[in-house]
Amino acid sequence: MQSKGSKHRFSTMANRSRIPSLFISMFATFASIYVAGRLWQDAQNRVYLIKELDRITGQGQSAISVDDTLKIIACREQHKKLDALKVELDAAKKEGFVSKGLIESNGTYSKRRPLVVIGILTKFGRQKNRDAIRKAWMGNGASLKKIEDGKGIILRFVIGRSANRGDSQDKDIDRENGLTNDFLILExxxxxxxxxxxxxKLFFAHAADEWDAEFYAKVNDDVYVNIDALGATLATHLDKPRIYMGCMKSGEVFSEQNHKWYEPEWWKFGDKKSYFRHASGEMYVISQALAKFISINRSILRTYAHDDVSAGSWFIGLDVKHIDETNFCCSSWSTGAICAGV
Incomplete structure (x- = not known):
């Protein structure tokens, strides 16, 4: 027989063992209620989202997951925002604003992005030509900076290096550039x-790499340019992504070696020996996308005897808008002319 003390200890131990069990049961109950509540809430959210998706798409009952539903709804909201922004942009354009390079009534441009980079191709021994251009329309020093900042037009003389690197010709160009700071030297x-x-080709490639401009223009160093007329003309074409603008021509291909315009690869241009349509070489303009194309493909783009024919050949196979702008015909000054040969 067990003593009264033993019975008392046994009863005490049993009571103690019931307390943890009670806590465990209560915890499990509350946990079950919490989980059930969360599941019910998620189920309610799922039902709500699916109903919303059905309402938006109009496609009846949907079995799409909640995550995918959220993504689709977010995507739809983004499309709504983009549509609203497009409406605002169209309204701004109708009021006379453009998305890039805003033109103002006084002929100046915004500083968001340069309007055009003009490369004036020059040679050794032609400093007199360059000085005449600086005096006539390009400016130098503060006036050159004013054209860049006020009109968004960057002007540079473009020249390479001597075959004898570091000779007197190279030194003369470096000395001149030190005084004027208006050269793009193609090393x-x-x-x-x-x-x-x-x-x-190298000018367009290097200019596109160095300046993020709307347009890039090539000019000879015996041509004078009407900066304001050029800026106003280019500003009307800002909405066109790929343009090639100039005084368009075709012209005869000369196969005689003693001819001034001899083309060594004359046989590539067909029996009638007539060039394809291209802009005259005194001055022509291309948009940024085409300059980037030249930059990327500079190593494989074919060149012919003349730069204007070569440039025209690069764009034949591309989706490019050719613009025949008669004011780019630089034979002489005329009303509204953009350039003139001297």
Whole structure:
């Protein structure tokens, strides 16, 4: 027989063991209620989202997951915001604003992005030509900076290096550039042994790499440019993504070696020996997308005897808008002319 003390200890131990069990049961009950509540809430959310998706898409009952539903709804909201922004942009354009390079009534442009980079292709021994251009329409020093900041037009003389690197010709150009700071020197182009076609290609490539402009223009160093007329003309074409603008022509291909305009690869241009449509070389303009194209493909773009023909050949197979702008015909000054040869 157990003593009264033993019975008392047994009863006490049993009571103690019931207390943890009670706590465990209560915890399990509350946990079950919490989980059930969360599941019910998620189920309610799922039902709500699916109903919302059905209402938005109009496609009846949907079995799509909640995560995918949220993504679709977020995507739809983004589309709504984009549509609203497009409406605002269209309204702004109708009021005379443009998305890039805003033109003002006084002929100046916003500083968001340069309007055009003009490369004036020049050679050794032609400082008199360059000085005449600086005096006539390009300016120098503060006036050149004013054109850049006020009109968004960047002007640079473009030249390569001498075949004898570091000789007096190179030093003369470096000395002149030190005074004027208006050269783009093509370190990878050799003057004389490589023609203007290669120089023009490298100018567009380097200019596109250095300046994020709307347009890029090539000009000869015996041409005078009406800066204001050029800026106003280009501003009307800001909405066109790929343009090639100039005084368009075709012209005869000359196969006689003693001819001034001899084309060594004349046989590529067909039996009638007539060039394809291209802009005259005195001055022509391309948009940013085409300059970037030249920059990316500079190593494989073919050049012919003349830079204008070469440039035209690069764009034949592309979706490019050719703009025949008669005011780019630089034979002489005329009313509204953009350029003139001298």
């Amino acid at each position: 990878d182009h050799v003057e004389g042994s490589q023609g203007n076609a290669e120089k023009a």
